[in-house]
Amino acid sequence: QITLKESGPTLVKPTQTLTLTCTFSGFSLNTSGMGVGWIRQPPGKALEWLTLLYWNDDKYYSPSLKSRLTITKDTSKNLMVLTMTHMDPVDTGTYYCAHRTPYSGSWRYWGQGTQITVAS
Amino acid sequence: SYVLTQPPSVSVAPGQTATITCERNNIGSHSVHWYQQKPGQAPVLVVYDDGARPSGIPERFSGSNSGNTATLTISRVEVGDEADYYCQVWDYISDEFGGGTKLTVL
Numbered sequence: 001q002i003t004l005k006e007s008g009p010t011l012v013k014p015t016q017t018l019t020l021t022c023t024f025s026g027f028s029l030n031t032s033g034m035g036v037g038w039i040r041q042p043p044g045k046a047l048e049w050l051t052l053l054y055w056n057d058d059k060y061y062s063p064s065l066k067s068r069l070t071i072t073k074d075t076s077k078n079l080m081v082l083t084m085t086h087m088d089p090v091d092t093g094t095y096y097c098a099h100r101t102p103y104s105g106s107w108r109y110w111g112q113g114t115q116i117t118v119a120s
Numbered sequence: 121s122y123v124l125t126q127p128p129s130v131s132v133a134p135g136q137t138a139t140i141t142c143e144r145n146n147i148g149s150h151s152v153h154w155y156q157q158k159p160g161q162a163p164v165l166v167v168y169d170d171g172a173r174p175s176g177i178p179e180r181f182s183g184s185n186s187g188n189t190a191t192l193t194i195s196r197v198e199v200g201d202e203a204d205y206y207c208q209v210w211d212y213i214s215d216e217f218g219g220g221t222k223l224t225v226l
Contacts, residue, residue, distance in 0.1 A: 037215075039163075039215075039217075046206065046217055046218070046219045046220045047155070047157075047163065047206050047208075047217040047220070048217065049208075049214070049215035049216065049217060052215065060213060060214060060215075061214075062214060062215075063214060096162055096163075101165075101168060104151070104153075104168055104169055105150075105151055105153065105169075105208075105209070105210030105215070106151075106153035106165055106168035106169070106208070107153070107155075107163075107165060107208070108165050108168070108174060110162040110163055110164075111162065112162055113162050
């Protein structure tokens with residue numbers, strides 16, 4: 001059974017850097033085809049993809065946010081970390097980590113999401 | 121604005137068929153995935169690779185994709201199907217989600 005869980009601060013000040021951790025179980029990022037990533041959702045708005053990381057360390061970022069995002073993994077601890085610099089109130093929303101369906105472009109398993117508020 | 125265009129809302133009576141579209145130039149050349157999201161919950165994958173269903177998703181959910189339009193079809197709609205639905209495409213360098221469609225079951 002695949003599960004994912006996000007953790008990190010709930011409140012971030014403008015201009016600060018957000019660091020979120022996704023801890024997962026039921027699969028290994030050492031396994032061929034495996035991928036994980038982050039998707040966010042502002043209050044009342046649509047889903048927005050942020051980043052994708054594959055087992056072979058291939059990384060993809062949203063073109064509009066690429067300069068602010070970094071995704072890394074620790075396969076020994078079954079976790080991945082998202083950092084997002086220069087946070088702004090418009091970055092407020094729910095941040096989800098998710099598991100990429102192997103050899104498909106879909107997101108099969110999702111974490112419960114973590115609410116991030118950017119305010120001074 | 122979104123590259124993937126969805127109608128903001130669709131309404132249907134229980135027992136009827138709901139059709140939700142996702143439009144993009146030449147979307148038929150990409151695999152399309154669909155998610156259901158109920159208030160306060162994480163999205164759930166209901167259709168992937170145009171028309172495949174994950175385990176546990178009822179056969180009432182089906183999908184198709186051709187030309188410039190992908191379609192999610194929900195047959196014999198139930199009150200519990202009321203939710204937001206999102207299409208998603210991977211274009212080999214980035215993901216894209218549609219703006220979402222709110223399905224109301226009258």
